[in-house]
Each structure stands twice: as C-alpha cells, then as structure tokens.
Amino acid sequence: MKRIWLLVVSLCLFTTTLHAAGLEDKVVEHTMKNGMKLLMVERHTSPTVSAWIRFKVGSVDEKSDERGIAHLLEHMLFKGTTTLGTKDYDAEKPILDKIEETGQALIAERGKGNKGDKSKIELLSKQLAKLETDASKYVIKDEFFELYSKNGGVGYNAFTSRDGTTYLISLPSNKLELWAAIESDRLQNAVLREFYTERSVVMEERRRSYDADPESKLWETFVASSFLAHPYGQPTIGWMSDIENLTRSKAEQFFHNYYAPNNSIVAVVGDIDTKATIAMLERYFGGIKPGKALPPVTAVEPKQAGERRIELVAEAEPALMIGYHKPAIMADDDYVFDVISMILGSGRTSRFHKKLVIEKQIATEVGAFDAPGSRFPNLFVITANPRSPHSIREVEDAIQAELDLLKSEPVAERDLQRIQNKIEYEEARRMGTNGGLARNLTQYEAVAGSWRYMTEYRSRVKKITPGDIQRVARQYFSNENRTVGFITKKGGGK
Amino acid sequence: MKWLIISLSLFSLLITSACGILGTLPKADPRTMTFPELRFQIPKAERVVLECGMPVYLLRDTELPIINMTAMVRAGSVYEPGAKSGLATMTGSVMRSGGAGGLAPEKMDDELEFMASSVESSIGSDMGTVSLTTLAKNFSRTLQIFSDVLLRPDFSDKRIEIARKQLIEGVRRQNDDPKEIAGREIGKSIYAGHPLGNVLTYASINGINRQEMLEFHRRFYRLDNMILAVSGDFDRGALLKELNAIFAPAAARSPLLLPEVPQPERLYKGEIFYGKKDVNQSVIRMGHLGLSKDSPDIYAVRILDYILGGSFTSRLTTEIRSNQGLAYSVSSHFDIGRRFTGSFIAETETKAESTSRAITLMKEIINGISKEPVTDQELSAAREYLINSFMFGFTTPASIVTQRARLEYYDYPDGYLELYRDRIAKVTKTDVLNAARKYLHPEAFKLVVIGDAAKFDKPLSSFGKVRELDLKFTIPTP
Numbered sequence: 001m002k003r004i005w006l007l008v009v010s011l012c013l014f015t016t017t018l019h020a021a022g023l024e025d026k027v028v029e030h031t032m033k034n035g036m037k038l039l040m041v042e043r044h045t046s047p048t049v050s051a052w053i054r055f056k057v058g059s060v061d062e063k064s065d066e067r068g069i070a071h072l073l074e075h076m077l078f079k080g081t082t083t084l085g086t087k088d089y090d091a092e093k094p095i096l097d098k099i100e101e102t103g104q105a106l107i108a109e110r111g112k113g114n115k116g117d118k119s120k121i122e123l124l125s126k127q128l129a130k131l132e133t134d135a136s137k138y139v140i141k142d143e144f145f146e147l148y149s150k151n152g153g154v155g156y157n158a159f160t161s162r163d164g165t166t167y168l169i170s171l172p173s174n175k176l177e178l179w180a181a182i183e184s185d186r187l188q189n190a191v192l193r194e195f196y197t198e199r200s201v202v203m204e205e206r207r208r209s210y211d212a213d214p215e216s217k218l219w220e221t222f223v224a225s226s227f228l229a230h231p232y233g234q235p236t237i238g239w240m241s242d243i244e245n246l247t248r249s250k251a252e253q254f255f256h257n258y259y260a261p262n263n264s265i266v267a268v269v270g271d272i273d274t275k276a277t278i279a280m281l282e283r284y285f286g287g288i289k290p291g292k293a294l295p296p297v298t299a300v301e302p303k304q305a306g307e308r309r310i311e312l313v314a315e316a317e318p319a320l321m322i323g324y325h326k327p328a329i330m331a332d333d334d335y336v337f338d339v340i341s342m343i344l345g346s347g348r349t350s351r352f353h354k355k356l357v358i359e360k361q362i363a364t365e366v367g368a369f370d371a372p373g374s375r376f377p378n379l380f381v382i383t384a385n386p387r388s389p390h391s392i393r394e395v396e397d398a399i400q401a402e403l404d405l406l407k408s409e410p411v412a413e414r415d416l417q418r419i420q421n422k423i424e425y426e427e428a429r430r431m432g433t434n435g436g437l438a439r440n441l442t443q444y445e446a447v448a449g450s451w452r453y454m455t456e457y458r459s460r461v462k463k464i465t466p467g468d469i470q471r472v473a474r475q476y477f478s479n480e481n482r483t484v485g486f487i488t489k490k491g492g493g494k
Numbered sequence: 495m496k497w498l499i500i501s502l503s504l505f506s507l508l509i510t511s512a513c514g515i516l517g518t519l520p521k522a523d524p525r526t527m528t529f530p531e532l533r534f535q536i537p538k539a540e541r542v543v544l545e546c547g548m549p550v551y552l553l554r555d556t557e558l559p560i561i562n563m564t565a566m567v568r569a570g571s572v573y574e575p576g577a578k579s580g581l582a583t584m585t586g587s588v589m590r591s592g593g594a595g596g597l598a599p600e601k602m603d604d605e606l607e608f609m610a611s612s613v614e615s616s617i618g619s620d621m622g623t624v625s626l627t628t629l630a631k632n633f634s635r636t637l638q639i640f641s642d643v644l645l646r647p648d649f650s651d652k653r654i655e656i657a658r659k660q661l662i663e664g665v666r667r668q669n670d671d672p673k674e675i676a677g678r679e680i681g682k683s684i685y686a687g688h689p690l691g692n693v694l695t696y697a698s699i700n701g702i703n704r705q706e707m708l709e710f711h712r713r714f715y716r717l718d719n720m721i722l723a724v725s726g727d728f729d730r731g732a733l734l735k736e737l738n739a740i741f742a743p744a745a746a747r748s749p750l751l752l753p754e755v756p757q758p759e760r761l762y763k764g765e766i767f768y769g770k771k772d773v774n775q776s777v778i779r780m781g782h783l784g785l786s787k788d789s790p791d792i793y794a795v796r797i798l799d800y801i802l803g804g805s806f807t808s809r810l811t812t813e814i815r816s817n818q819g820l821a822y823s824v825s826s827h828f829d830i831g832r833r834f835t836g837s838f839i840a841e842t843e844t845k846a847e848s849t850s851r852a853i854t855l856m857k858e859i860i861n862g863i864s865k866e867p868v869t870d871q872e873l874s875a876a877r878e879y880l881i882n883s884f885m886f887g888f889t890t891p892a893s894i895v896t897q898r899a900r901l902e903y904y905d906y907p908d909g910y911l912e913l914y915r916d917r918i919a920k921v922t923k924t925d926v927l928n929a930a931r932k933y934l935h936p937e938a939f940k941l942v943v944i945g946d947a948a949k950f951d952k953p954l955s956s957f958g959k960v961r962e963l964d965l966k967f968t969i970p971t972p
Contacts, residue, residue: 045557046889047534084524141816145806147524150875152882156806172885174532181524200819207775208822208843213671284521315772316670348591348603358600361656364663387663388969418608425610425629428558432890490772 023431024455027441028274032282034290035262039441039451040277041269043434049173049270050155050434053183054166054442056265057258059236060297060373066250068202068238071160073251075198077167078144078158081189084182085143089191092138096193099131100248103196107245132197139193144182151175155435162232162373164446170435173271180284187259188288195248203244206237214316214487222321222485223372225310226379230301232372260291265445267438301325301377310485318492320392321485322399323379324476326370329448335460336472337380341368342419343411343469344402345382349418351402352382360398362390374447379483380476392486406473410466423458430454534885536911539723539898542734546743550722551898554730555891559630561726562892563637565644566903567622569714572689572755572834578706579698584657585707586617589624592653595642599653602639611636613643619690620833621903622714630727634736641740645715649704661699662969669965672777672944673843675769679963680779683765683940684837688758696969717744723899725891758783758835762938768954769944769963776849776945780856781839782938786831787906793917794929799828800876801868801926802860803840807875809859810840820844820852826860828933832904838933846949853943853957857936864930867923881915 023041030038059070082089106124109116140146148156148169158167171179210216220235227233238246266285268277304325327333344351345368352366366384386395430436444453539551571582590613593599606613611628613636624644628636669675678693685691724733762782785791803810803826814824826840840860844852888894901910943954954960 043557045555045891046537046885047532048885048889136817141812142807146875149805149807150878150882151529152879152885154883154886170886172532172534172882174529177522177529178524178527181522181527184521185524194816197817197819201815201822204775204820204844205822207773207845208673212771212773212775212777212843213673215670317667347607349607354600358656361659364660385663385667387659388666414608418610421608421610425560428560428629429627432558432560434889 022455023427024452026431027451028278030278032261032286034286034288035260036285036288037265037445038278038281039265039267039445040272040274041267041431041437041441042272042274043269043431043437044271047173047271048170048434049176049268049272050168050170050438051176051179051183052166052168052267052435052438052442054164054265054267054446055259056164056263056446057254057294058161058163058165058373059234059238060162060231060376061258061294062231062234062254065245066254067234067242068236069246069250069254070165071236071238072199072202072243072246073192073254074158074160074165074167075202076192076195076248076251077186077190077255078142079193079198080140080143080191081185082191083189084147084185085140085193086191087138087140089138092135092193095131095135095138096191096248099128099135099196102128102131104247104249107247111245128196132194135193144186147178147182151178153178160236162236163375164443166439166442168435168438170270176268176272176277177280177284180281184284184288187261187264187285190255192248192251192255195251199243199246202237203240206240206243209237210235211240214312214314215319217314218310218312218319218321218485218487221312222310222323222483223379225308225485226323226325226483227301230299230376231297232301232376232378257291258294261285261288262290263294265442267441267445269438269441270434297376304481304483307479308483310483311488312485313488313490315490316487317388317489318386318392319487320384320386320395322382322396323371323483323485324478324481325377326380326476328377329374330453333472333476336464336468337370337476339416339419339461339464340406340469340472341370341380342422343406343415344368346422351405352384352399355402356384356395356398361387362398363387363395366399396484403473403477407470407477411469413466416464416466420458420462423461427454427458537888537894539725539895541898541902544722544734544741545738546717546741548717548720548722548741549899549902550724550734550737551895551902552730552733553725553891553895554728555725556727559727561626561628561630561633561724561728563626563640563722563724564892564896564899565624565640565720565722566896566899567624567644567715567720568750568752568903569617569622569710569719570620571617571692572620573714573753574689574692574710576689576692577698578702579692580661580694581702581706581710582617582622583694584654584661584699584702585710586615586622588649588654588657588707589647589711590615590643591657592650593648594639595646596648597639597642599650606636606639609636611639613640615643633728637736637740644720645717647711649707649711651704654704654707658699658702661694662696665694665696665699666969669769672769672771672773672775675771675963675965676777676779676841676942676944679767679769679942679944680781680839680940681837683767683942684782684839685758688834689755690758690834713750716747716750717741718747719750721899721903723892723895725895755834760835762935764938764958765940766954766958766960767940767942767963768947768960769942769965770947771944771965772946774846774946774949775843776846776852776943776950777841777843778849778853778856779839779841779942780853780936780939781826781837782935782940784828784830784836784838785933786833786835787904791925791929791932792830793914794921794925795828795830795933796880796918797873797876797921798863798868798926798929798933799826800879801872802826802863802930805876805879809863810842810856813859814842814844814852814855818855820848820855824852824856846946847951849943849945849950850952850954850956853941857939860934860936864927864934867927870923873921873923873926877918877921880918884915 026041028040152172156169224233356363363384368382371381384395441451445451539553542550574581609632615624626640810824814820821842821844824842828838829836
C-alpha cells in the first residue's frame with residue numbers, strides 16, 4: 001500500500017518560484033468511461049487537499065410530490081452504507097423495512113385529515129418509535145464523520161441548492177484515498193437508516209432557517225411568489241407539509257435516479273499529483289455503472305404581466321426585496337446583468353451605496369445579486385433595509401431612480417474599467433484556497449457546462465458596451481416584470 | 495533552484511510508470527486502511543523589527559500576485575467607558591469611512607476600488623485591526639492609504655453621523671432575529687458588570703462625539719503599540735525599505751500606559767431569562783464563565799469540548815439531534831479567553847413544544863460528563879482529530895503570518911504551536927474529568943430562552959425564577 005507519489009509532492013513545497021500561471025494552465029481534466037468528470041489542480045502551499053463532489057441534481061429537479069427530497073436525501077447520505085454505520089446490516093435490514101412500512105402507513109392515515117383514525121395513528125406512532133429503537137442497536141453513529149475526523153478531516157459537509165447537491169471535505173493530503181473509499185461506497189451502497197428521525201431534524205432546520213427568522217421567511221415567500229410554474233419558486237428545504245409526507249422509498253428512488261457517475265463532477269485541489277490521483281480515483285469510481293439519461297426540467301415560467309407585491313407582517317423592522325425576471329447563466333444578457341449588479345450594488349463606490357446610504361441616508365444596506373439558481377431563467381434581486389423613519393416606498397423610489405438612470409444615461413468607461421480591474425483581482429484571489437477553487441470548479445462545470453466559464457469571463461465582460469447596459473435596463477427593469485416583497489412590522493404604527 | 499525542478503520531473507516519470515501497478519491494487523476498507531507518512535512542519539514566518547521598533551512578521555509566497563497585510567493594535571472596546579458603548583466600534587469604522595491623510599472619503603473609496611484594492615478597519619473587544627489586500631502591482635499606493643487610515647484618519651463629521659445612524663438602526667433591528675437576541679443576552683448575563691458585557695444602546699451611541707473618537711484613536715494607534723503581518727508576492731528588501739519609510743520613527747511620546755482592565759468576577763449564580771417572540775421554535779442558550787489561555791487545563795478542555803458538544807459525533811449532537819430529532823443545531827463551546835476569562839456556552843433551537851425537554855436533556859448530558867471518565871474511544875477520537883487536523887491552521891500564507899503575530903500580541907508562551915500536539919497527546923481521561931468538574935457548573939448556568947412560552951411543554955419556571963426581557967423597547971424617531 002505504500003505509495004511514493006504522496007511523499008514526492010511534499011518536496012514541491014518550497015519550489016514554486018515560477019510565477020503563478022492562470023487557471024487555464026493549472027486545471028487537469030479527466031473523464032471516466034462511466035461519465036464521471038474529474039477536475040484537478042495541484043497546489044502545494046500546504047500538505048492538504050480539498051475534495052468536492054457535485055451531483056447535477058437539486059430541488060429544481062423534484063416533482064411536486066417530491067418537494068424537499070433532494071435536501072432530505074443529502075442529510076440521509078451521511079447515515080452510512082451496507083458496511084459502514086452498521087454493526088450487522090443483514091440483521092438490521094428487516095427492521096428498516098418494517099420501519100418504512102409503518103412510516104408509510106402513518107403518513108397515509110394522517111393524510112386523511114379529520115377522517116383519519118386517531119387510535120390507529122397513535123398505535124402506528126408507537127410502533128414506529130419502538131422499531132426505531134430496535135434498529136438503533138445496529139447503528140454505528142455517524143461513522144463517516146468519525147472516520148474522516150480521526151484522520152484529520154475538516155469541513156465535512158454538504159449543501160443542496162435549486163441547481164445541485166455538493167459533498168465536501170478537506171483532508172491531510174496523504175488521506176485522499178480514504179475519501180475515495182468512503183465516497184465510492186456511499187455512491188453504490190448507501191443505506192438511508194434513521195430516516196424518520198432525520199426527517200424531524202430537517203423540520204427543525206426549516207423552523208430555524210425560515211419559520212422563525214423574518215428576513216428568511218420573507219425571502220422564501222418572495223421567491224415562491226416570483227415563480228408560478230417553474231420549480232425555482234419552491235423552497236429547497238420544502239414546505240413543512242412536503243417534509244411531513246416524504247418517505248425513505250421516495251428518497252431511495254430519487255437517489256437511484258440522479259446519483260450516477262455520469263451526473264457528477266469531482267474536484268480535487270491541493271497537494272496532489274494529478275496522474276496518481278486519476279489512477280487512484282479510477283480504481284474506486286471507474287467500475288461504477290453509469291445511470292440512465294436524466295429527465296429534463298420542462299416547466300417554463302410564463303412571462304410576468306404585472307407587478308406582484310408581497311407583504312409579510314412580522315415582529316421585525318421593515319425590509320425590502322425587488323426581483324426582476326432575467327435569463328439564465330451563459331445568455332448574453334446575463335453577463336450584462338453581472339455588470340449592472342457590480343455598478344449598482346458592489347462596494348462603497350456602487351450607486352446604491354453612494355446614493356441611498358451616503359447621500360440620502362435612507363437605507364443602511366442595499367445589495368444586488370442573482371437568485372435563486374443559475375441553470376434556468378432567474379431573478380435579478382435588489383435587497384434593502386430602510387433606515388427609520390424612512391419608508392419602504394421612499395427606498396423603492398430611490399432604487400427606481402437609479403434603475404431609470406441606467407436606462408437614460410450611458411455608464412462611464414471608468415466604471416467599466418473598474419469592473420475589469422475587479423475581475424482581474426478576483427481571478428487571482430479565487431485560486432488562493434483549495435476549497436474555494438474546488439467550489440468554483442464544480443459549480444461552473446455544473447451550471448455553465450465548463451469551468452472555463454471562469455477563464456473566459458473577463459474577456460466576455462470586456463465586450464459589454466454602455467449601450468448594452470442601457471438596452472438591458474430598458475428591456476428588463478419594468479414594473480410588469482417585477483415582484484416586490486416587504487416586511488411590515490406587526491402592530492407598527494397603524 | 496533549477497536542479498530541484500529537474501529532479502521533480504524525474505520523479506514524475508517514476509510516478510507515471512508506477513501507476514500501472516497501482517491500478518491493480520485492491521480497494522481499501524475505510525476502517526482499517528493505512529496511509530503513507532506525511533511529514534508536516536509548522537511553517538515559520540520571519541520576524542523583523544522596523545527602525546521604529548514595530549515588529550513585522552513576513553512570509554513571501556508568489557503563488558498569487560497578491561499581497562495581504564494586517565496591523566494589530568492594542569486597543570479595544572474594553573477600554574471605553576461603559577456609558578460610551580460603541581466608541582471603539584465607531585472609531586474603528588470611521589477611521590476607514592471618514593477619509594484619511596487629507597484624502598476625502600469618496601476619493602479614497604474610488605481610488606481603492608479602481609485598483610481592486612481593499613483597506614478595512616475595525617476595533618473589537620480587545621484588538622484593533624487595519625487590513626489591506628491588493629494586487630502586488632498596486633501595493634505601494636494601497637500601502638500609503640493603509641498607513642493614513644491607521645495613523646492619520648480625518649474622521650469626517652458627515653461620515654461620523656452616517657456611522658452613528660447606522661449603529662442606531664442596528665440597535666433598532668437587534669430584536670428581529672430570535673437567535674441574535676439570545677446570543678446578545680447570554681453574553682450580557684455572563685459578563686454582567688464587566689466591559690465585555692456592555693452592549694450598544696441608543697443613548698450610548700448618541701453620546702459619542704468626534705473629539706472622543708480622535709482621542710481614542712490617538713491614544714492607542716501609535717507605532718509602539720502595534721504588530722504587522724505581511725504575506726504574499728513581495729520582494730523582501732524592497733518591502734522593508736517601504737515599510738521603514740512609511741513607518742519612520744516618530745517623535746518620542748510618553749510611554750503608553752494601558753489602563754488595567756480587571757478580570758470578570760467569578761460569580762457562579764444561576765439565572766433564567768425569557769424573551770417573548772411569536773415563533774414556532776425556541777432559541778436556547780446556557781452557560782457561564784470559562785477559562786483563559788493562561789490555564790494549564792486548556793488542552794484537557796479542548797478534548798472535553800470536542801467530546802461534549804464540539805463535533806458532529808459529540809454527546810450533545812448524538813443524543814439531541816441524531817437520536818431524538820429534537821434539533822438541527824446543538825452544540826457547546828469553551829471560548830478560551832486570550833486576555834480575559836472566556837466563556838462556556840451550550841446552544842440549540844427546538845420546536846416550542848419540546849423546549850423544556852431539550853433544556854433538561856442538555857443539562858443532563860453536561861452534568862453527565864462530570865460524573866465519570868469519558869470512554870477510551872471518545873478520548874482517542876478527540877485526540878486524533880485535534881492532532882491530525884492541526885495542519886489546517888496553516889493553509890494560507892496570510893493565516894500563517896497573522897497567527898504568528900496574534901501569538902505575540904496575546905503573549906502566548908514560546909513554543910505554544912510547536913508543543914500543541916504533544917500536549918494534546920498527553921491528555922488523559924482523568925485530566926478530562928477534572929477539567930469537566932472544574933469548569934462546568936450546570937446549576938449555575940445563565941439560561942436564556944427566546945420563544946413563545948404558551949406553547950412550551952412545561953413552564954420555564956420549573957427550572958427556577960424567570961426574568962422576562964423587554965424586547966419591545968422603542969427608540970425615539972428622529
């Protein structure tokens with residue numbers, strides 16, 4: 001098992017005197033026969049490595065009776081496999097099957113609402129609790145975490161978004177094979193044990209992240225109201241009633257449909273030798289069978305034909321969100337929106353900051369960004385916190401004035417040059433950490449089709465003219481195309 | 495240097511030919527697999543003293559064409575009078591936003607952002623920092639602005655008023671998010687009577703004037719009261735020349751006398767605070783004073799922390815989240831104080847209907863760790879994690895130099911980093927038990943609960959006398 005390559009790379013530690021090459025020259029690509037895509041960058045700053053694996057499936061891929069499943073499945077995939085996380089899978093499995101049967105019966109009975117049999121519900125709940133206790137005897141708690149952790153792994157985590165699901169960790173660089181062993185096992189032999197308890201954990205996550213935090217609750221309502229047909233509107237975590245009706249069987253089905261090597265992107269960045277890494281990863285992942293072709297997301301959001309105003313009454317000070325529909329990543333106009341968001345909302349020289357925060361002093365914070373995903377047409381979002389006693393309406397009017405100015409006045413060349421300079425700096429900075437680079441590589445490979453989106457970005461943006469910005473502002477920043485969300489303070493002065 | 499590169503390419507030839515053999519190796523079992531040895535040496539930063547006497551930590555790294563720099567200044571909100579809560583925060587913020595060295599605020603913003611450089615300033619409880627990041631080609635100009643912000647801020651009246659209004663708006667919004675309320679209130683109650691327990695108020699922010707900010711800055715921001723840390727793509731000789739020019743020895747001033755700030759009083763007295771919010775989930779925080787870095791027990795406490803509530807396999811997370819599904823987030827943490835006694839805080843959020851159950855469980859679990867020794871497995875898991883993940887403290891040149899500067903700033907003993915892993919390795923089960931008994935007193939916890947008491951499974955009064963927080967305060971509208 002001793003392998004020389006890991007020792008060799010440590011020699012490189014202090015030999016990098018050649019000047020930094022661009023990302024283009026540093027990324028090594030490899031596609032396995034089963035379709036799994038590897039992106040690697042050698043960085044020998046420290047003897048560490050970050051490994052990210054992204055599956056091109058997010059909540060946008062869920063059907064209406066699956067809402068919340070992509071995220072719940074992400075939680076479940078930390079529960080082990082047929083060999084890890086269990087003392088005896090053969091003994092455990094029949095109980096797990098019983099649990100699923102009981103869990104489904106309970107959901108069915110509860111689904112009857114008032115007509116449900118209360119005593120049956122109580123009996124099934126008790127049975128479920130008893131079975132879960134029985135099954136727990138076989139569980140080795142969070143063994144993935146334990147194995148990574150004792151080997152010095154940090155930042156072991158995962159996140160689910162509208163567009164994708166990503167699992168990540170950083171390890172001492174001599175331990176990369178541990179990652180390959182665990183992740184390839186998880187991909188083939190995952191067991192979704194402790195399902196119904198974990199579902200309760202996710203309900204607590206929902207309460208914590210959305211229900212009890214007014215600004216997040218406004219955000220959820222605002223995004224949902226912006227999309228009537230497209231699944232971008234549904235919250236990734238699912239509505240509470242969605243989560244209550246999810247089953248292990250649904251999660252397993254989703255897993256088998258979407259977690260295939262041909263639907264995944266791996267980024268390994270850090271103190272590695274790329275050739276040896278390819279050989280090692282082929283050994284663990286190369287034999288996994290590719291999955292079926294994936295169903296496309298077919299829903300198309302109809303053109304919005306009038307302003308939507310969304311009010312949330314909450315025990316909180318006023319907050320404002322404005323969203324305009326716009327095209328997806330890679331569309332020509334998407335790059336123009338990036339420039340607009342930098343002009344309006346990025347830094348102390350941005351127009352919103354200068355006008356609303358410094359000059360008029362009617363807001364404390366104003367931001368501009370894209371959401372809630374990039375794969376499909378999304379929103380250009382502006383958020384602001386009014387400064388008392390200034391009203392939502394005053395802030396909205398001031399924002400409108402800035403949008404109108406973009407339509408009527410060409411942006412100065414100096415503003416565009418500042419953006420070019422900023423992108424140049426970001427190109428360098430983003431190569432400064434293993435994890436940050438792994439995140440960008442997996443993200444852009446997944447949503448833009450290639451990580452080269454990053455290397456081509458500056459020249460794409462350079463082509464944008466002041467005229468492009470005026471055209472895009474006129475085309476998209478109309479009242480009909482927007483949704484406005486705001487918090488009204490409960491009992492506040494009315 | 496050239497021969498090294500050549501020898502490396504020879505090595506990679508060997509690697510290529512070895513790959514064929516590797517390809518046939520069996521897959522390893524994650525439980526038993528072994529790994530090639532990894533030699534890790536703690537990266538060093540060079541310490542240089544400028545002509546003015548200021549220590550500078552340097553680490554050159556040319557991977558990226560970027561330079562990062564931080565000045566750590568012995569200042570902090572602990573030195574502000576209680577009635578002036580916010581003086582340090584405002585001073586730190588307006589040093590940057592209010593113009594410096596005669597450069598007007600909007601000109602400074604424009605110049606920095608046009609270069610994609612950044613200079614930022616802030617003052618925390620026991621440290622002031624001014625930091626710089628820039629493309630190497632723009633270093634000299636950015637350094638000039640950095641030094642003006644650090645030493646010659648202009649404190650524009652207009653910008654002071656904007657900063658004041660922003661802080662007041664922050665106070666107005668401080669009860670919007672239940673987690674934020676709970677975090678503030680637990681800190682306030684643990685450090686009651688100490689400057690660390692002071693919070694910003696409408697009155698304190700309104701009472702601060704420009705003169706006080708100028709004096710606060712002048713008092714602490716002097717060349718003999720700060721440490722620099724620089725990393726990135728610089729030429730050592732040229733950099734030192736620039737730093738010596740820009741931080742030229744100043745005219746002698748009387749020695750800086752930092753006022754003695756007492757340690758927080760060790761009063762272990764349980765209290766319960768409740769704040770009403772119309773929400774379906776309760777925010778729970780409990781804790782008391784902890785220990786500082788000067789205690790020899792810090793290594794045992796690091797292990798204790800990991801086992802009790804500091805990891806995904808901790809006792810609190812395993813029971814309350816994984817076994818019972820009562821929470822998404824549950825943890826506990828000893829914040830080891832550097833200048834002052836630190837704190838221990840345990841926290842979770844759970845649906846209103848399981849509030850009392852979660853509090854009871856948390857206290858039981860925390861109590862339990864003082865009753866008998868942790869298991870061998872728990873001890874070794876914690877030790878291995880702390881030792882094997884140690885290298886992640888040194889992954890960027892900037893983190894390496896700022897860490898070295900911070901060790902000097904807080905007077906850590908020589909060899910602290912070098913001996914850290916050995917000291918962790920020597921911690922025994924008895925040490926952990928003794929630490930738990932010494933530093934954990936659940937009967938004396940300050941308990942803060944924010945939520946809707948009408949929906950709780952049991953009244954909070956079953957834990958003792960409850961004091962209700964006033965979350966409905968009003969701020970005069972200007």
